[in-house]
Amino acid sequence: MTHTIKNTLIPEESIITLMQNYDLSEMVSCKLLARGLNDTYLISTNKTNYIFRVYRLNWRNESDILFEIEALSHMKEKNQHISYPLKTKQDTWLTRINVPEGERYGVLFTYSEGERPEINKENCRLIGQSLGSIHNCTDSFKTEQKRSYELDFYHLIDEPLKVISPVIESLFGKEKVDFLDNIADKIKQELKSKNLEYGFCHGDYHNFNMHISGNNLEVFDFDCCGLGYRAYDVAVFWWNLKNNYPKVEAECWSAFLEGYLSQRQLSKEDIDSLPLFITVRRIWLVGTMLSNEDVWGREWITRDNLAHFLEDLKQDQEKLWKIKE
Template structure:
């Protein structure tokens, strides 16, 4: 009989409720599945509070990666950054081991970030930039014994994604764009390597979908993509978000974001001058991530039209380098 393999199981609400009984949070009223992405997220309600329970996907993050992330979040909280923090189990452990058909997965309970996703306007973008500046400033002293299995460097942002993008373009574009894309990457690498860029802890996915605003204060969550890496990339992710989702207010909001960041942390001209190039790398990383995780996003979107749109965005970036 052929063995059946499972890539990514989904736990029932009742199973999650059983798991979160291992935490000292009071009487649990209910657990609700919230969203599926690169990890599975559930809302947990008690008589007095709300929490978030995240179950990390098998093969996406290893145990040491998760412990690195939690150490970083705890460090930031201790240094005054507003972040959603992990909660220990009754047995003193940070991780809940979950035995699923695809193998051992890990769950973490986090505090719930109150407020709402910040609207994109000049005032809020200043606060968002300020929050990222605080994170970078506070994390300069971060150390941990846990290993992160990737850094936000060329290997992770370009080389690994391109191993998936190249055959996809060859399939749908018949090699017509290979030289164009390879030349862009070669030029970006050459330009970045020649500069003295800041390298340190990064959130990795810092945009308004991964934070809430309450009483004019930003609280960040979802550090799943954090690691050490190019700080210019971490800053550029927000610019990418503006270009992708809020192009009508891009210029004014980007200026305010930078003003907010610079109010908390200085940045050299070398770092500022390569930000648009890191927007391009963000586009490459994202496409590679979508292709790699087809069990999350499917394959229906992989077609010539969407690939053309990706290449057009890169062309528009290059025009402004």
């Protein structure tokens, strides 16, 4: 899972030059929006805005990106409200960019108008409806492109723990690694006993990856998409409520689930698995952050922060098994 490599920040002037590969109207400006797992630029013309994403080296390979692009193209054809990719003048999806560390890929996307949706009952119901609609739409998605991972136990649990465990052992000792392994084993055993729905997932579905304008909600950033457990996709939004909006978690989670179920049913086994997938999300995220220290740095890797992570896992499990009893 280690992806750490120094990724050159491409100057905005160079991105403007790359825009000549696309059939755009007169350029006005290019601004770096964010450096994260990928670099994201806002492209403004005299008519509209676009997003240009430069993928990190060793994060996504060519087939990974084309899988994402074909999924988005499928959703666009099915009239889903998403940010979708645009081809170059040469009728290709990818712009190849040579930088000191190697060849990186750029893709131009439509811009989602509006603002990040406020977390309230009305919006959460709409956000749930959108995910249900995406899952319905992608039931028919097929591609010959291969994603280098699936949102399965290996990618979400085993691979992250290979990175997390040495750090936990160095800070807390072997006992806490055994604690982690025990939780991971219990989760996998429990989930394997269920008949869970498996299909295309957004992979990072929360309100930071969508904009709302009036009643129009548009979803973007499918970089973490892939085939996987649909319950995980649903649980990511619950995890976001727990972490960032605890005061309104209960009412907004209920509204989100109501919205999702208005579009698509979840089996009892999938619903019962949701608390487990919250723990899975916590493990995946910490593993991803540790594997990409050139994005998040190392200052956050402290005893206090990792103790908080372990306490969250402990509380997750105490609530889960108390409910089960």
